[in-house]
Amino acid sequence: MQNNYPRIYSLSTIGIKQHFNADYLFHPYRTDFSGDSGSGKSMIADMIQLILVGSGEFKSATDANKDRDVKGMLSASAGKSSARGYVFLNVELSPKKYIVIGTYIESTSNAAEMFIIQNGYDWEELTPLNMPIFTKDLIINDKVDTLNNLFEKIDFARIKSFKRRNYHQILYNNEILSLDLTKDETLKTYANILRSFSRGKGFKTESENLKKFLFGDDEQNIIMEKYREEVGNISNDFHEHKRYHEEIDLINKKQSSLKNVLDKSKIYKSTYSEFLFKQYNYWNTLKRKTVIEKQKAVEELENKKVELKFVENQIKKSKIKDLEELLDKKKVMANLAYKDSYKEEIESKHFNIKQSKTSVETVDNWLKLNNNQLDKVKEWYEFQTKENENKRNLLGFINYLKNNNLLDDFDISIWLNDFEKASENFPIEIEKLEKEIIELESLSKFSDLNNPESLVRWATENLNFPISHTIESILIYFQKYGKAKPSEQNANRYVPFPEELFENIDSKVKDKNDNHGFWLDLDGVYEYIAYSPNQLLNVDSVEFLIKPLSEIKEGVGKKLNALIKEKSNKEKYKEILFKFNNLQENIDLYKRKEELISFNIEESLDISESKFEQFIRLYLDKDNILNQFNLIQKEYVDFLSKKTVIEECNKRIQKLETDLFGNKENIDIEFVEKQIALENKELAIQENDLQELINKFVFDETLLQEKYLSNQSILNCKYELEKECREISDNIQQQENTISISNQELTETEQTFEQLFKHQPEYDENVEEFSNPENGGLNSLKNKADSTKFNYEFAVKKILEEMNLPYDESISIGKLANLMLPTVFTSLAVNEDLISSNIADRLDKLTQDIQEIGSRKIEILGSIFNEVYKVYTNYLTKVNEIDSYLKKKNKIITGGNRASLTSKKSIYYPDSWLGNFRKQLNTQINNTGLFSELREEIDINKMMIKAFQQLGGSTKVEPEDLMNPKSYFDLEFDLKLDNDEINSGSNGQTYAANALLCLARLSLIEEKGRKGLKIMPIDEAEGLGSNYDMLHELAKKEQYQILTMAIETAGEITDDGQYIYIMNENNMASIDTYVPPLGIFANEVFEDIDEYINTRPDDE
Structure with missing residues (x-):
């Protein structure tokens, strides 16, 4: 038996669909799960993946009708709204020494909770159990309890839940895992490898995906972190560099503006000074001239007032004369007055007798x-x-x-x-x-x-x-009576039944010899019927009608x-x-x-x-009428004569009253007499006033009499004199206004001069100026002076607006220079002649500082890209090593195929630029060409991009891509024959190639000499054919535990080299209908796996 510790001793499930509460012992070398679709064999690989990588990176390795999520692993509980379950591994660290790792799942969340079971209390260095933990150990009182409750109820071991990162750190530190899965990139890669082994959702073989799969992003991230750290260390230099550039831009931009303001200031002061002197002389000359003219006008006005007073006296005398005439007319009217009744009577008598005479x-x-x-x-x-x-x-x-x-x-x-x-x-x-x-x-x-x-x-x-002429005539004759009964009272016949009329009609026709008509016998009444003028019905067919x-x-x-x-x-x-x-x-x-x-x-x-x-x-009565007419006519003529005199008096009285009193009514004789007395009194006073004026101004009264007494329109003379007096008064007022305005203008001119030029002007009072410098429109001296002032102020205002400062018309050149270029002009005292040299000195100093900062940034770029080149070449070396690994004899794929991994240089990121750039950095060509331009660039990212472009790179590029070692090469992963011809390969061949690449990838990320679980889950293994045997031997050599999932057991079955589980279809099963798998252990078949586990000798 292999000594491949640590290894998986067993897999246990609690509350998991298609497995329910099961324990599966794993052979140290190979464990097979066989059965039809729906038996739950593919879930074995999913459960191991979930335990090892956690729910965050978990993805089911098998395609299904819908996504297989974590909580989808739980079996549904009848009558319960939620479910919970456990999946855990007994990891055998050494013979009879176990650590349990697993996950707790609830149906309310897709986030599984990771836990570890050990024998000690130190969670940094784990203490192994002496016995494995099985399903029965965690089901208390036939109940699947929550993980928190298990903490309190289990006393034979120590159990604790962990966050995913802590969980992986503990497994790595205790050499249960050979990979540091606390690193996100390593975790993702390992999850992909597990899924790829399972013939599921593995890595993609496009170049970018291959590079990411094989090398991850860790080294790129280290380079980027170093770059950010280096950039951060010189962040103050960036600010200084930017500030120096901004100051240079500011000086270059504003020195011309400052010179422009100086030039405009000189022109403005010269022109405005000339204008103010001419303006003072003009108003002073106008004032002296106006004073003389005013004295003459005052004398003329006094003479006109004497003449006006004389004329007013004459008008007063004329008014008294009109009042006396009015008094006489009123007295005449009083004597001639008659009653209105008499007037009506005589006019009526005269009208009536005249009418009679006319008749x-x-x-x-x-x-x-x-x-x-x-x-x-x-x-x-x-x-x-x-x-x-x-x-x-x-x-x-x-x-x-x-x-x-x-x-x-x-x-x-x-x-x-x-x-x-x-x-x-x-x-x-x-x-x-x-x-x-x-x-x-x-x-x-x-x-x-x-x-x-x-x-x-x-x-x-x-x-x-055809119908005969006789019948046709009868038809026409009786048509006027109609077939319907008439409604008129006087209608006396109609033909409701024509068939009765025409029955035996020929026998009813009498006297046929008449050419114009015939008699018709109507039951003894003969009626004459004339022949119709034109015969129509003598045709053979109705269609002809x-x-x-x-x-x-x-x-x-x-x-x-x-x-x-x-x-x-x-x-x-x-x-x-x-x-x-x-x-x-x-x-x-x-x-x-x-x-x-x-x-x-x-x-x-x-x-x-x-x-x-x-x-x-x-x-x-003619004679009497004529006599009466003659009598009345005489009396009427006398009346008209008297009436004429009265009307003329009335007309004159009305004229006099209107002229004298306007619209006043009821003016009687007494009122007129009082008015005459009043006017005479006023006349005496006016005569006295006139005499005083004549004596005062030594005026000859006889001249007045000669001029006005013979004038018939004395009233017009009065109006004319009043008009002349008003005009002279207005003229005097205007002259006074002119003098006042002149005084005001003179004062304002002096104040303006003093305000603008900060000293009092010295004017010559005897200098005369007759031309107003404000006149002349656009060509006037005033406009010219205002233009120069406006140009100067506009230039100043524009500068202040650009600096977001309010306009100050009193600002000096020194203050303006200080505001515009405070680093050049540190005080308000500025020598205008030295402005250019001061600016030049400051620019030289800034340029030197910028070059020093640029050199430091170039040093950073050199360090970073040396590291990029180092990692890049290391990647190419690893690609060659992997390709060599794939070409070994024990890795031949069926059909004489071998997996091939090759690299080629990127066309978008040529590695030649790395060599050229590093060469120039190392040889320090610092003051010319590329580096001379780079020192001027503030943004180090832009420096990098500019260098790439000037050394032949594309225009569309990001700094992160330039600092990514993987950007400079592409990968090709293919199946090749011995003659290097590329073969697309079958599914089994492709899987075998992918599995080999996964093993190669693991060799890259595993630390040499570290222990850890090494498993290879292979789904649908029987489809690999003889490729499975190659992987089988390779896994044995590399000390991997193989898990196969297939409908039928793949490869050869050995007596002691594997465990086999024959799964039953439990897709729709419940806990009560669940059929456990058959277990085959060393040629023995067990229907009850629990019995086998519990009866195993301690030494197994």
Whole structure:
């Protein structure tokens, strides 16, 4: 038996589906699980994987319809909402010395809890058990308890749960595992290898996956960590490098701005100083000139005020004169006044008598036209009024006809030509039209084969064709009566049963010799029937009737519509016409239309009859009326004369009152007298004031009298003088404003100069300047000065804004230089002439510092890439070693195939750049070419990328890729024949190659000389064929425990070299229906494995 300790002694399950509570002893060399699908054999590898790697990296090695998760391993418990279970291994460290490792699973989580069982209390160095632990030991009172409860209930050993990382650390320290699975990369690789052995979800054979599988990321991570540490150690240099570059950029950027501000400052000070001197001289000159002009204006205003006072006195005298006239007019009106009642009486009497006189004169004119005979006048009036009334009636009748659209046809209407005859004939015409309409309607029905009332339709169904002219005439004749019973009260016949009428019809026809018709015997009553004008029914077939009858119906329809319309129009015409009152009288007037329309009544006769009779009565009293008119006319003329005088006085009074008092009302004589006295009093005061002004200014009054007394428009003179006084006053005010503004401008100019140039100006008061330096728009000196000031301030403001500082118009050049370049100008005292040399000195110092920092970063890159190259070459060496391992004789795969692992250089990351870069680093070409540029780069990552690109690398690259040793080569893993021809291989061959690579990978990560479990779980092993034998021998040599899972046991069965478990199908089994496997141990078959375990000798 192999001495391959540590090794798996047994696998136990509690509450696991398809296994339930089972113990499986493992042979030190080989253990087989065989059985059909669903027997749970594949779960063996999954359970071992879960125990060794933990739930975090666990993935089922076998593909299924859905993902196999951790809690999916538990068997469902009937009637319970949750389940729990255990999977654990007895690891035999040395003969009869055991440590138990396992996992506890609950259905509420996919995170399994790792635990260890030992015999001691020291969890750093484990104490082995003397006996293995089996399922029965952890099931207490037939109950699967929680792990926490087991801690308290088990007293024969020590049990404790651990976090995954602590669990693996303990197993590694105690040499249960030869791999340090606390490292994430090693853990992932080991999990992949276990799954790959199980022919499940193993590694992928693409280059990147192969590299990651074989070498992991640990060494890359070490390089990256070293790089970050080195970069961190010089982090202050990065900041300094960046700060130095920023300062250089700042100096280069701002030194031109500073010089620009200096130049603009000089131009601004020179130009603005010139402007301020000219501005002071201009306002000083304007002020002196304005003072002189103001004195002249004051004298002129005083003279105008004397003239205005004289004119106002004259106007006052004129007003007193108008008041005296108003007083006289009011007194005249008082004497001439009369009562309003008299005015109304005389005007009424005069109007009435004049009307009577006019009436008499009108009758005189009528008599002249009628031989002075009053009777003829009356006859003439009656004739005129009668004709005028006839004309009105006629026009009303014409409008009625026009409004009802009858006028156009009325002139030719029979109603106009002979009203009585038209009235007599109208019923006859309507009756005739109705008869024709009935006959046409009958014929229309007769010719309509689709109408059930049609006798032709009846004939086509009941009579033989051709039909004789006589029968056709009878059909047409009786069609007008119809087959249906009529609703009209005066209708007296219809033909409900045509077959009775036409039964023996030939015997009923009498007197056939008449060419126009015949007599029909209707039970003793003879009725004359005329022959139809056109015979249609004398055809052999009804089909020949369709077209002729259709043409007849169409023609009858048109004629019928025309007759209906004609009848309707006649009835409507008569109806509208007869609605007009006195129709016949108006028709007679219409016959005199031209005569009456041209008639115009005598204008004087267009009066009412009562008015006409009044005119006649007045004419009969002609003499009396004329006498009264003469008397009243004389009195009326006197009234009008007096009225004219009063109206003229009133008009003048109104004019004077309006001019003197505006809209004031009730101005009586007493008020006017008081107003005259008041005005005289005011005049005396004004005369006295005028005299005082004349005496004060030594003015000649005679000149005023000559100038204004002869002027007819004295009031206009007043307005003109007032206007002139206002204009002179306004002018004086403007001059005062000008003087005030001048004083203000002079003060502001002095203050501005002192504020800008920090000293008082020295002005020459005698210098004259007549041109305002502010005038001239864009060409003015003011605009030029403002432009230079604006340019200077804008430059300063722009600099301060870029520095996020508020604008300060008082800032000095020294302060600005200090703010812009504080490292160059450390104080406010700056010599403008030395600014350029100060800046140059500072730039030289910064450049030297940057080169020193760049050298330190280049040293870091050299160290890192020496390490990258070292690991890279080590990887290539390991690839060659693995390939050599795969080519050994004991690793031949069926068909003469061998697994092959080769490397080739990456086309994206050529290793030549590593050599060139390291060579330049080692030979220290520091001051020219590549390294001269790299020293200028602040970001060390960018330095790295720039170096890669300048030595032939691609533009799209990341620093992490450049520092990854795996970036510089690619791997190819193939099956090859002896002639190196690549073979795709069968599933078994491919698995064998993958298994070999897994063994090679394990040899890379295992520490030499360390002990640890070495197992190789192989699922579906029988499909490997003879490849299984190769792996079998290899595993034996390498001291691996082989676990095979297959439908049938793979390879040869030996007497003592293996254990075999024959699994039963328990896919749907419960704890009660579960069928345990058969166990074959050294040619003995056991149905009860527990019995075999419990009866084994102690030395086994």
